[in-house]
Amino acid sequence: MPEQPKQTDPATTDDPNVNPHLKSKKPRSKRRVGLWTYIISIIVALGVGIGGTYWVLGRAVTQQINSMQQTSSAMKKIQSVYATISDNYYEPVNSNKLANGAINGMVSSLGDKFSEYMDKSETESLNDTIDSSFSGIGAQVQKSGSYIQIISPIADTPAKKAGLKPKDIIKKVNGKSIAGKTLTQAVNLMRGKVGTTVSLEIERAGKTFTVNLKRAKIPVTTVDYKMVGGDKKIGYVTVSTFSTNTAKEFKTALKALDKKGAKKLIIDMRGNPGGLMTAALKMASMFVKNGKTIMQVQTRGAQAEKYVAGKKYDGGFKETKPTTVLIDGGSASAAEIFSAALNQSAGVKLVGSQSYGKGTVQTVSTFSDKTEMKITVAKWLTPNGSWINKKGLTPDVKAAEPDYASLTVISKPDNLKAGKVNDDIKTLQQYLKALGYFKDDANGYFGGSTTDAVKAYQKHAKIKDNGEVDKNTLTRLETELANKIGDNDNAYNAALKLMSK
Known part of the structure; x- marks a missing residue:
């Protein structure tokens, strides 16, 4: 059988691309261990089993022969184009550049943003970030x-x-x-x-x-926790990503909250971009009864393979407190796997807004020249068999952020001058309106009503009330608005109410 490329788990995307050289030599597979610690998404090691064979021998052989013939014809065409360009282009051609271009083109033709090719320099740059700060x-x-x-x-x-x-x-x-x-x-x-x-x-x-x-x-610690809810004794756990130590940190947090007397739990997966699948499996298994499904993985032409809760993942540690999970549009990949597992296999309610929707599995192949290729090879499914790709998880209790939580950043403070009209002034008016100082429609014109609103805010903030938006005034505005967003966390408040019953 041909050598299989390394297979990785469903991760949110952004990572490498790769280089399959136009040679007959097979790529050398190599399993990479660790978190894609980048400002990008994290790729995770997930052993995806090769599905069983369901064809009768004759059909399988026929299809293999047809596939070989089609591959041979395609390769001849590629080789012909390569030779024609190499021999006849009016300027000398770099053979590696030509080969990389062909590879990039093949991967790009898939139209899949999760499938990428990365040349040697890009691979080395990315690998510098693995398993390190x-x-x-x-x-x-x-x-x-x-x-x-x-x-x-x-x-x-x-x-x-x-x-x-x-x-x-x-x-x-x-x-x-x-x-x-x-x-x-x-x-x-x-x-x-x-x-x-x-x-x-x-x-x-x-x-x-x-x-x-x-x-x-970028912070390495991925789990934080505290007690909330007063005498309701609710443990609140936030998980920022799924990295190498996240499952261990998570278990430590749960034990610490137990010692503090927590009777219920709120687990916040909002803004969690995903990460190591192994961490998601371990963490979900802590809440799901042994033998129940955490997730499924389905490769082309094969039945879905189920991953079930058990000591293999949780080491025998189980959490049985009433729990709810917070999700939003930034909850992706491993965060969605964890949330879906608790929702569908442990009856835990999801609170917040629709999650991101990342439902595919990638493999990463490392070649002998240190280039890499990542391609999508499978779907991952929730415990009940749903594919959430591009859809996301729907919360049981919908609680979106207030409108002002999505306001843009003022890009050019110098635009905030009386008599001007621009989008930055419109954003300023929206800031002031959210804080209760501007009553008119935000139209982007810095007129008398805007000046009055700025003065009113400046008096409130106990700073020079001249109606001019200097750096100090803008910073105070932004800080107060951020605090208001935090104080009006609808999803958190809904989860707290749910757990306080």
């Missing part, structure tokens, strides 16, 4: 058309603090368009030393603005 902006991203889309900003990172949201489109990095660049190329532009600044042009809901982020070390 890294610096960046702290957002998981994926390819979206010609540009890059944010899946989810990671908690307590520059991207999250700057107000970036799931589905924001990154169009420029440091003033340069990233149209047409590979995911890895775009990500590398956003990486850099801790403390340095990167400028991103963001498109959100048809509007464009610029935000400057100071790169930081």
Whole structure:
């Protein structure tokens, strides 16, 4: 049988691409262990079993012969094009560049944003981040058309603090368009030393603005917890990603909350971009009875393979407290697997808004020249067999963020001048309206009513009330709005109410 490429778990996307050289030599498979610690999505090791054979021998042999004939014909055509260009193009051609272009074209033709090819330099750059701390902006991203889309900003990172949201489109990095660049190329532009600044042009809901982020070390700790709900004694656990140590951290958190007297649990998966499938399986198994399904994986032409809860994953540790899980549009991949498992196999209610919807499995093949290829090889299904790809999980209790939680960042504070008309002024008016200082419609014109609203806010903030929006006024506004968003966390409040019954 032909050598099988390394298989990985369903992860949110953005990672590598790869290089299958136009040679007869088979690619050398190599299992990579560890988290894709990048500002991108995390690829996870998941052993996907090769399905059983369901064809009669004659049919299988016939199909294999037909496949070989088709492959032979296709390869002859590729070789002919390669030779023609190499021998006849009017300028000398770099053979490696030509081969990489052909490979890239084949992978791109799949039309699958999760299937990518990465040349040697891109592979080395990405591998530098595996299993180590890294610096960046702290957002998981994926390819979206010609540009890059944010899946989810990671908690307590520059991207999250700057107000970036799931589905924001990154169009420029440091003033340069990233149209047409590979995911890895775009990500590398956003990486850099801790403390340095990167400028991103963001498109959100048809509007464009610029935000400057100071790169930081992305937090390694992925689980946080505390007691909430007063005498209701509710344990609140947040999980930012699924990394190598997340399951261990999660178990420690659950035990610590138990010692504190927690009687119920709220697990917050909002903004969690996913990660290691092994971590999701271990964590879900803690809540699901042994033998019940956590997830399913279905390869082409095969029956779905079930992954069931048991000591293999949870080590015999079980959590039986009443629980609810928070999800939103930034909950993806492994976060969705965990949430779906608890919902469908343990009767746990989901609260919040529709999750991201990442329901495919990728393999990563590493070749002898240190290039890589990642392609989608399977679907992952929820315990009841649903495929949530591009759909997401629907919460049992819907509780969306308030409208003002999605306001854009003011890109050019210098635009906030009396007498001007622009989108930044419209955003300023929306800030003031959300805080109760602006009563008119936000029209983008800095007139008398806007000046009065700014003055009223400045008096409230006990700063110079001249009606002019300086840096101090804007910073105070943004901080107060952020606090209001936190205080009016509809999903959290709904979960707290549900667990307080």
